[in-house]
Amino acid sequence: xxxxxxxxxxxxxxxxxxxxxxxxxxxxxxxxxxxxxxxxxxxxxxxxxxxxxxxxxxxxxxxxxxxxxxxxxxxxxxxxxxxxxxxx
Numbered sequence: 001x002x003x004x005x006x007x008x009x010x011x012x013x014x015x016x017x018x019x020x021x022x023x024x025x026x027x028x029x030x031x032x033x034x035x036x037x038x039x040x041x042x043x044x045x046x047x048x049x050x051x052x053x054x055x056x057x058x059x060x061x062x063x064x065x066x067x068x069x070x071x072x073x074x075x076x077x078x079x080x081x082x083x084x085x086x087x088x
Contacts, residue, residue, distance in 0.1 A: 004073045012038065012069065042068045049075055 001009075015038065018031020046053075046067050053063040056078045066074040 042071050045071050
């Protein structure tokens with residue numbers, strides 16, 4: 001897994017923690033807002049890149065899941081040829 005993907009996993013985890021924690025501190029609120037923005041932005045990316053993902057080698061469902069989690073980072077890997085089976 002590439003370094004940008006690892007960073008995004010950490011961001012997702014932090015946002016998920018903020019989502020389930022009780023309270024309304026500024027960090028929890030910020031984490032919830034970022035979570036919502038990530039979901040919206042990455043869902044839009046799945047829609048925008050759907051044609052390119054269909055043509056990419058590998059399974060469409062796997063690519064959609066990775067675009068939903070990693071967004072443009074995964075698209076850059078697909079375009080560079082590292083998106084399928086990469087062990088970075």
